[in-house]
Amino acid sequence: MILIFGVIIMSWRQAPQTRDSDYDELIGQQVKIFVTECLKKTTEDGIEYISLRGGYYDVPALNSEFMSRPISVHWHYTENHAPSTEVMEAELSKYITDNINDCIGDFQTFTDSGYKIDSGVLLAEPMITEDSVIVDTYFPLDIDRQGVLTKQDKFFVEVPSYIMKQHTIAEAILQEHQEFQNSIPVSYLIMDAREKGYRYDILHGSNDTVLYSIIFEDELIHDYSFAARYDW
Numbered sequence: 397m398i399l400i401f402g403v404i405i406m407s408w409r410q411a412p413q414t415r416d417s418d419y420d421e422l423i424g425q426q427v428k429i430f431v432t433e434c435l436k437k438t439t440e441d442g443i444e445y446i447s448l449r450g451g452y453y454d455v456p457a458l459n460s461e462f463m464s465r466p467i468s469v470h471w472h473y474t475e476n477h478a479p480s481t482e483v484m485e486a487e488l489s490k491y492i493t494d495n496i497n498d499c500i501g502d503f504q505t506f507t508d509s510g511y512k513i514d515s516g517v518l519l520a521e522p523m524i525t526e527d528s529v530i531v532d533t534y535f536p537l538d539i540d541r542q543g544v545l546t547k548q549d550k551f552f553v554e555v556p557s558y559i560m561k562q563h564t565i566a567e568a569i570l571q572e573h574q575e576f577q578n579s580i581p582v583s584y585l586i587m588d589a590r591e592k593g594y595r596y597d598i599l600h601g602s603n604d605t606v607l608y609s610i611i612f613e614d615e616l617i618h619d620y621s622f623a624a625r626y627d628w
Contacts, residue, residue, distance in 0.1 A: 423541050424539055424546035427503075427506065427511075427537060427548055428551070431535065431551055432551050432552075433499075434496055434499035435492070435520075435553050438495055438498070438499055439529060439553055443555065443559055443618060444618040446484060449465065449466060449467055450468030450479070451478070451483065451484040451563065451622075452468050453487040454487065456468060456477075458472060460603070460605040460607075462607045462621075462623070467621055467622060468623065469605070470566065470623065471570055471624035472624075473578075473626070474577050476570050476573070478567060481524050481563065484524060485522045488524075488529070489521065493518055496520075503515070510542060511539065511540065511541045512540040514537070514538040515535065515536070515537050515538075516537070516549075518534070519533065519534045520532075521533070524560050524563075525560060527556065527557070527561070528554050528555060528556050529554070529555045529559065531553050531554075532551075534550060536549040557618075558612050558620075562594075562612070562620030566608070566620060566622055569584070569585065569588075572584045578626050580606060595611040595613065596608065596611065597611065604625060604628040605624065605626075606623065606626070607621060607622075607623050608621065608623070
C-alpha cells in the first residue's frame with residue numbers, strides 16, 4: 397500500500413499545480429489509481445482464499461478440516477453440494493467487501509497528505525469467466541484536497557484466473573461420482589488430467605473424507621480444493 401501511494405504522490409508532485417479542471421481531474425485520479433490497485437490485490441487474495449475452500453468465503457457447515465483449514469464438502473455420500481458459479485461470485489464479493497480496507501486503510505495515507513475523503517458503501521460485482529475474474533465495483537468517494545472537490549465512484553479490474561476451469565473440472569469429477577458414488581474415480585482423474593493439462597492431489601482425512609485439489613502448473617494460479625465424504 398505504501399509503495400502504491402508513494403508512486404501516486406510522486407506523480408502528483410510532478411504535475412502542474414494549477415487550479416483548473418485538469419487539476420481537479422488529477423486529484424481524483426490519484427485516488428482512483430490507489431483504489432483500483434487495492435481492488436486488484438484484494439480480488440487476487442479473494443480468489444486464492446475461496447479456491448482453497450471449495451469456492452466459499454463463508455464455508456458452509458458441511459465441511460471438513462484439512463491442514464487447519466475448513467474445506468467445503470462437495471460430495472456427501474450420494475449428493476452433490478458443489479456451489480454454482482453465481483454462488484462463488486457472491487462469496488468473492490463478500491470477501492472483497494470485508495477485506496479491501498486492509499489495503500485502503502481508511503485512506504489514512506491520503507489524509508496524512510492533506511486529503512479529506514468520505515466514502516460510501518462499496519458494492520463489488522465479480523464475474524468469473526473462462527480465464528479471468530472481472531470485478532465491476534461501485535464505491536462512492538467525495539474527495540477534498542485544499543478546497544478542490546472531486547468525486548469517484550466506479551472502479552474496474554480484471555485478474556487472470558483459472559478458477560472457472562478448475563470449478564468445471566471439479567463438477568466433472570462430481571459427475572463421475574453419480575455413477576460410482578462410493579469410490580475415488582482414479583482412472584477418470586488420470587485420463588482427464590492428461591487430456592486437460594492439470595495435476596490433481598488426493599489427501600485422505602478423517603471420517604472417510606477425501607480432499608481433492610485441482611492444480612495448473614502456473615505460479616499465478618491457485619489450487620482449487622474441495623472435499624468428498626464416503627460411506628466406507
